[in-house]
Amino acid sequence: MAMTIRDIAREAGVSTATVSRALRGLPNVDPVTRERVRQVAERLDYVVSPAASRLASGRAGSIAVITPYIARWYFGRVLSGIEKVLQASELDLLLSSIGDPSETHRVPPHRKLRRRVDGFLVISLSTETEGVSEIFEADLPVALIDTQREGCWSVGIDDVAGARMAVQHLINLGHERIGLISGRPLPTPFRPEENRWIGYRDALLDANLAVETDLEACGHFTIEGGERAMTTMLARPHPPTAVFAMSDEMAFGALRSLRAHGLQPGRDVSVVGFDGHEMSEHLDLTTIVQPVEEIGARAAQSLLEALDHPTREPHQVTLPLSMVVRGSTALRRSRTHDDGDR
Amino acid sequence: MAMTIRDIAREAGVSTATVSRALRGLPNVDPVTRERVRQVAERLDYVVSPAASRLASGRAGSIAVITPYIARWYFGRVLSGIEKVLQASELDLLLSSIGDPSETHRVPPHRKLRRRVDGFLVISLSTETEGVSEIFEADLPVALIDTQREGCWSVGIDDVAGARMAVQHLINLGHERIGLISGRPLPTPFRPEENRWIGYRDALLDANLAVETDLEACGHFTIEGGERAMTTMLARPHPPTAVFAMSDEMAFGALRSLRAHGLQPGRDVSVVGFDGHEMSEHLDLTTIVQPVEEIGARAAQSLLEALDHPTREPHQVTLPLSMVVRGSTALRRSRTHDDGDR
DNA sequence: AGGCTGAGCGTAAACGCTTGCACAGACCGA
DNA sequence: TCGGTCTGTGCAAGCGTTTACGCTCAGCCT
The missing domain is CATH 3.40.50.2300 (Response regulator)
Structure with a gap:
């Protein structure tokens, strides 16, 4: 029932490969063709199936934010900064909180998130925390907030x-x-x-x-x-x-x-x-x-950079404090x- | 490189269909077989590929939370209640904030979320809000917090x-x-x-x-x-x-x-x-x-119920207030x- | 003994994309 | 004129699941 890339291809008189390339802005597509495909997609109100796209490309199209708390002032602020940056990207923001140790039945984030994200954003959590340390095994880019670790991007204050x-x-x-x-x-x-x-x-x-x-x-x-x-x-x-x-x-x-x-x-x-x-x-x-919101925003930007340029060396940024x-x-x-x- | 269901099937000496059924707890699987499959999956540290699963099943495996703000007290609290319920489910929590009207370049949530969620949780937003009203066209279950609408679940106070x-x-x-x-x-x-x-x-x-x-x-x-x-x-x-x-x-x-x-x-x-x-x-x-956290939690539960029983009639719950x-x-x-x- | 039921399992066809590879034609320098 | 490069495009093989359907066999009823 929902549109597929084939419908667009047929309608635009090209192959599905071209539609895929045109819509994603890849090179090697005639500007005229690209525009035509865009128009058709627009007219038919087509959006790609993320599931299919992810399966085929191997990218998860999401990043996870792991935080100890959501409701507390600092974390809400940081999260807000993160969301502002991410909403402009193509990535979904998956929220996962560690919760208090008292909540015994919490599923540790790394279990819930396996195979479903392209990167992690970790707020204020010591990298040895149970449920957090396992994250690094996935070999995905990680941006740390308020912490540091070899090979990870990080943002914080002194x-x-x-x-x-x-x-x-x-x-x-x-x-x-x-x-x-x-x-x-x-x-x-x-x-x-x-x-x-x-x-x-x-x-x-x-x-x-x-x-x-x-x-x-x-x-x-x-x-x-x-x-x-x-x-x-x-x-x-x-x-x-x-x-x-x-x-x-x-x-x-x-x-x-x-x-x-x-x-x-x-x-x-x-x-x-x-x-x-x-x-x-x-x-x-x-x-x-x-600068709480900015900490979140910068961390998100770092992660996006890491995703875009997998070889780039991680930066650590320290934001200024004032009294x-x-x-x-x-x-x-x-x-x-x-x-x-x- | 990553494990696939085929690896598990081979190792357990069954077909992929059986692995799929065993792991998801579907009926018509011999308890002995099921256990064996479970063990193999555990031992090989296998988790299903969400992308493949979603593509094949047609389910998105996620729900979206749409909120005007993240950093403000009330919303953080509600969100926290939601997350507590959702983390125990199989669903991913996608966070999407509307933001202030001043943020001109915000992508409206319904555009970012098309085809990628099974349901919506909307906090405090009038259902006619631009960027929100389009959500109902998707014909997915929606749980409303602080609002009501025909055909939607809702939770709030008086x-x-x-x-x-x-x-x-x-x-x-x-x-x-x-x-x-x-x-x-x-x-x-x-x-x-x-x-x-x-x-x-x-x-x-x-x-x-x-x-x-x-x-x-x-x-x-x-x-x-x-x-x-x-x-x-x-x-x-x-x-x-x-x-x-x-x-x-x-x-x-x-x-x-x-x-x-x-x-x-x-x-x-x-x-x-x-x-x-x-x-x-x-x-x-x-x-x-x-009872702010509870409002979030109840709304999330409602949505889960709606997802589990698509035919069930929506409830509206009003939580008590005190002075x-x-x-x-x-x-x-x-x-x-x-x-x-x- | 024969047929029926149902439990347990396998086969294989989707699901809707991405992308390596091949190919046709345009363009270019020698 | 001819090989070479480059651009734009198509073909088709995946990606890793789910699930409709069909099969086998045990158990049971007549």
Whole structure:
């Protein structure tokens, strides 16, 4: 019932081979013929059967995006950047999320995707993660976001430098006990975490400041988690006078915890976030801003380039970071105030 | 190089037809044979070629999700619910976003998706939207989220009732001038908007309260937009003492605008949002909570059902709403206070 | 004993493209 | 004029499945 290439061939008075070549813009087709074929295809409202085309050509015509989460701010943003680039290409975008480890019955992406994609786009996932590492066996081009790996394209920011910048800012404000709200206990499948931890530690070490486990707490990259983490730290013997949260969302939770304890962010405890979430402006949060959509877009472009030029050497691009200073960070108040009560 | 069904057939000592049937769980295969085939396939790490399978069977093996946005809270959430259901199925999830009208070069989804999906999942998009309406011509099953249409499955909430509940709450608190922060000027491709507007209007009419264009402003479903809308309303001759925002994000902006004007949400101006965004708790925002992930999940289930039982009559499911009252809404203060200055 | 049923399996024809190869004719330089 | 190259086109062999149809044989009923 649906049109086939044969119908077009007959109608245009050429062979199916010519139709195929004409429609795909291959060389060695007379411009006149090509145009005629185009017109016929247009008139008959013909589109090639992707299944047949893929079977015959051996190309899958799709790329997979593998992400730990879909609903969270950062990932949605990155995904959006990816989609904007891909929608203009011929490729289908297959979405596959890893999900929480708690979701036991998840089918690992590499199983679901075998033989059906031409390349992978992996967001924030450590390349050794179970279900991710198998991807590299397929020998297809891979563009990594927030991670690196031999032979893969990658796009990201300098997480170490970002974290360092955040912590340095706090140090410059006179803070000496600087807390960290991290994601999950290491090791995690979520990669940037390690680097932000390194940046945090290095900044402290450089300034001869204490790096204590007592100054750290996990916030699981959620608002609630951030709130709990801050609360935990406040309950400890020597609470920090400033904290660096690995994500804005956790920082939001931290702000809330502070308020719940009658403390004013900035004045009593300084907080720096990481991401550049729109909400940070509204909550007056100092944060490290990363160009999230662009990260996604650039990664998608890299993958397209890899697909177009299979021999080309992978590039790694690092996008710039900036810090936006707002009211949540301020000069450390004198000792007596800080260490006083609690 | 890659395994084919023939390799498995040879190795298992059966025909390709039997392999096909065995692997897909079709009847009329001896359990012993089936198991043997399974083992061989497993051992040789064989997976069927989707392209070949699709070509031969005529099924596309994918469903498309069509959404206006990916990065925004509501859509990410819904998408996440969809993905959770679909990942357990055999179907690929093709993601396609409509994007803003400003992005002129977007390829309309129905063009990109022709012949490559078995069904559609459409989020929040009015069925007459350009690029969406063409989808129904394909005669494939469609599950609609937040919309209805003859012959389609649908899942959503009662937007009219939700808006009404919000506004009624404000009325109960004694408010008489109740503002509305809507999305875009109607008509919009984003469907729930109309119904929330109706709920708003009806609640006011029932209470014999004014419905004035002066009490409305567009917030474009963004934080900034919400902020601008609130600011606009505050600048008018008779500002409202309470506002209903069609989304939490716009409500967040409204809260911010109030604070910027030295007004305290709740005490000076009451605000109700819509969605149940996590952040609403942190900003102490009263809101109408909808089960967002579940909406996505249920819609995906509906589509799977439609695919499994092509003759089954479409269902429409309406999920329950609830209101969470927080500090952003409070009894209206006496006239003198309200209408006094400004 | 003969026929009927149904379970289990194989044969082979699609499915609708892509692409290697061959070929005809135009064009060109010697 | 003649071989050579290049352009535009057609032929036909795949690509790796699914599935209609047909066959065999065991079990069962008359």
